[in-house]
Amino acid sequence: MSGNEQLSTTQEKEEPTASDDERSTGDGDDELQLQVELLREENERLRRSYALARRSSYRRSALGLAAVGVLATVGAVLFPTSRDVLLALGGTGLFGAVLTYYLTPERFVAADVGTAVYGAMADTEGAIVDDLGLTDRTVYVPTGASNPEAWLFVPQHAEYEIPDGDALAAPFVVGDEPSERGVSIRPTGSPLVREFDAVRTGDPGDDPAAVVDQFADAVTEQFELAESLNADVSPDERRATVGVTDSAFGGVDRFDHPIPSVLAVGLAGALDAPVVAETTSGDAERADYLVTLRWPETATA
Template sequence: MSQQEPTPRENPPEEDEMAGESEERLDERTTLAAQVELLQEENQRLRQAFAHARRTEYQRAAIGLAILGAIAVAGAVVFPTVRTVLLALGATGLFAAVMSYYLTPERFVSAAIGEYVYATSVADRESLTAELGLQDTQVYAPTAAAGEESARLFVPEKREYSLPPASELDSLFVITDDAQQRGVALEPIGAALFREGRRAVSGELAAEPSTLCDQLGDATVEVFELADGVTTDVDSDDGRASLGVSGSAYGDVDRVDHPIASVFATGLAVTLETPVTVETTDETDRAEFLVTCRWEPNAETE
């Protein structure tokens, strides 16, 4: 009697279906990984191309200045009557060419990267104020740090508050015997920008609020490129400066210690030597955001 051979076991349809799905998911993951790698390579290539384009732009400007300088120097030889002027122009052009060529920036940080960094910083500050139950009030108080005029951002604990002495503002947590003076004191984002703005502005910063705000507005747009436009409306008698901000490079201006509001408030506080409060509203007829800085109107005349 012959023994019957066992028939091969067939996989259930469910197992075949699961195996097929697993293979499909594996293929998808492999495809996605390849696409991510390609995107990373393309991103790196675009970054290098952008940096190269910027360097090329500066180098072309340097070559153009060098050519103009050389022409001016050659003209000084041909036209002796205007030799002094042409030599001055030639020397200026050649010097500017050398500076443009060798001081070409090698690293460019996009506004999006700066926005991410600022968003992280402001999230920490908002969490700190929320955890401590602090008010939304922002007071920029003038101080003297390491012998240099500066300011600190004081956020009070009480709605009805009084500003603590400048010596108490050196600490992060301001804890005094007077409960109305308690809160936190932070380094304003605009402090470093204001110091840089001082060096960028031709001449001295004005002591008069209206002119000072115009100078800070120009620095905000032209030097720091924090916004596409800033308009100012200053009433010194009322102790108020209203700033219309359009095209902010760092998102909504109504966030805590926004760079634009911070640089104006810090500049006013340091220059007028008086505390400055800041309020920001959005969706105005005048601009995308309206920043209002207030101070005691008699402070600038004392």
């Protein structure tokens, strides 16, 4: 065998063939795909575990209420002198247990998911406002309809006028006067106010303090959008200041954040007047953010 033939044979033994490279790449893709599938299964398992833990918490609360109801009912039999009170307590406990058990939510959405969805919307709408050179004024205008709807109007000029309802129905508002120009969008607070109105008890009327307090409770208790809200309402000054602590959806000073949006939409509907919302950083010791709501002198309050 000649020297050239020996060199060729040696190179063929040392160099990997194309089929070896393809096999190595294929093995790497298979391993990566397997890891992705394992992560997907683990993520789904964690979601199921989280939902199960939340449902179990509701079910334990229902069992606790049922136990109180049964004990109170038995006590009514054993202690006739306190029968009325114990029967009322027993009925309340059993009724609360039934409601808690059957009204347990079947699906829970993590706060991170809601924050991501809201963040994408806030960034997009905020960018539109900046590109159009509009003011930072956010005015929540009630539609005047029977349902709790409102428009979020962002005027082009600091000295502005509220357009009529038909003009606000279009995203880009071009009124007869320059002071009426701006953009109009559906605020995040409208569907939440609608949900709250469907279950709330008692109508606060057009009293600004009662309205703000009621919607502040809804933000923390029903929607769980914040740890706590503290309201200071001055009807004579037509102003309400609400301190927000531990928001579930991040910075409250972002565009049309659900917390000030709920408060402004609810107050605008109750007063049947536009409400201007402004959010600033608060004192870290008492509140993370301060939401200031203002309404005109012509409001029904």
